Amino acid sequence: MDFFFYPSSAAVFGSFKKGAIAYEILKNILEGGFKGEIIPVNPKGGEIEIAGKKLKIAEKLESRVDVAIIAIPARFVPPLIEEIGDKIKGAVVISAGFSEIGNAELEKELLEKAKEKGVRIIGPNCAGIFGVHANFFGSFEVRVNKGGLALISQSGAFGGAALAMGNEEGIGFSAFVSYGNAADLTESDFLRYFADDENTKAIALYIEGVRDGREFVNALRYATKKKPVIVLKAGKSQSGAKAAQSHTGSLAGAYEIYKAAFRQFGAIEVEEMEELFDAAKAFEMYGSAGRRVAVITNSGGPGVLATDKLEKLGLEIARLGEDTAARLEEFLPPQCSIKNPIDLIADADYERYRKTIEIVCGDGNVDALLVICVPPIFLPSEEIAKAILDAGCRKPVIVNFMAGELVKEGVKLLAEHGIKNFPTPERAAKALMWLYQRSCDGENKN
Template identity: 45%
Template structure:
């Protein structure tokens, strides 16, 4: 964690504290927090749980008002851990401070270079990640970093002994750096307040929620993971519907929806144009569109005739528009250009099902010239696909590995307008 704070370029003062060291990573190390010169805003604690309450008490006397406790061994393990967490919370509250954790994976604010977590993520972006699970949060951070989307804030809440999802939602609702909130939730002890916070936040920006512990087995696992009661899946789903939050069930959909919402405005409607070089992939996209409650755009004869005139004889002129395995980038450019201004199309799913160079340039061009979302699936492209994906990632334009995932992302984008 210390290495990541340094490597992320944090501009504030950093004070390592360890009773057995005089220097860590080139920084002067203090034997106790009381020895640190000057004020301290945040203490990140990574020590055995039995020492945490006393350490926090000492830090509170120093005037520290913010704590992140990474250490596990509290309420989630039962027994003595419950008492340790009670003492920890008491020390924090008596000092008028706030706490994230314990049993958590830390925080990250890329806008100030504070990566007090792992992995190292430094790309600034519009997505805030809030999660009880550290690994889920890290999964999101890694993907958003790799694919050029970036994060605004990151908080892995762990046991939520103090700061919880209600606090984070209310904060993020007003955060100018955040355009999308991605929330992993296992349960809450503040049902009514959660409902109000979700409603307030979702009225200002999209909130994507994945609720873990939907089944009996999952609920039991939640209790042993963070010591949380999972609650009724049906009740949570009703809350999400009523507040306008976008509920998803898988990590893939959680990530895919978040990056689509970060990149695109919601479509005006649910009429989708599919352009593909793979007939099979186009069929899968059509199935996914209908199964999600959307529809394939109906092309008028005027546009169909224009496509027949401008595209080669081997193209299958309909929706899905199959450019076939003989396709090349210029055909996609023509196909999008000839249909883009038709008001009966609200969004595109564009599938590159072969090694097609120039795919990125085509999509980037049309995204500059239209507000209609264009969701890309690139598959089956070998080394060419790797290079094309790299260009999409560098530009922060979402690209999906399958037609179904592109359609699911579009569906959740559409839901954000309906919500």
């Protein structure tokens, strides 16, 4: 499926009046810096000036392209595929009006025409695709930064909201696909594809239901062996399942079956969007982590909250070695607590954080560190961020800087060096839990 996510040429079909879906997609592709050939197509022809470029609108597609993005009335889509099928490898059908509203015959006709021509279909009733590392933004959704997360979404609206939230959370994406009714290519196909994509480090999947349960299970097994797969499953309740069916025309099925499959193959199931991106941030930094955690904080309250959450999630508060305790005692003020959680007290500066992290990181009883910083107004947060970076710990370090403007510069400095911030102690603890879950799954698979 490289022709979808790494295309060298594309055509967009639809109306190119400002505000129309095809116009917005074409604008997104051009503004996103796509270097390949791009052809707008509409039977009326004409010319368009968009994103600082003048383009001729072709009345028909005359040349071959990798992918066609189609945003025309549903009834015209099957004839268009028949017309252009010999000139394209794949089509992204944005158009709605198929099985999701009960028009199964039209969707069947679309699929038949595509199969006759050997064309693969994404959609219909979808929001499009991004191939971020190819600067190809074939969707009307907000553009994103390059990174390692591939987002697969059955819902276009959810996908758009998730992309926007991902930007706010500092997530980097390798790809995005909204696959809608999944008339041809399904979540299973995309799981397999991104499992083998070298630019994808983790896969996030939003699903309401699947068409072929056996194929989904096989694809999930394949993908989780290679990369972390984070799943947000909607339609768990009876009412939610009915809503899912009316939304995309797919059966949500019994949630317990999905849950068992996620657990069996080591998919990371999350409950909400916030968790999806927290898990993504964790896996963008680390592949896995052990169970024994050391908490380093300059504030007792957040340290206690982190400790409670870690234990509740099944992680272990590491028992520090005697040598570690002795070394900490040598330089820390007597008011500090050298037991885990290690409380450096409110005035902890660069040196106190750096040296503590170095010593604790070297303890063989510690698998991962959770570092909390709630800086007083007289201590710049970037100073603590620099201490974390300079400590050079090679074990997983999850960071909780809070809150708001007080830690803005420190969070920015950490992000520039690939360290993501988790805004609360509880969210930081959950990140470690997901990393540990991945570690356990890896051991089980071996």
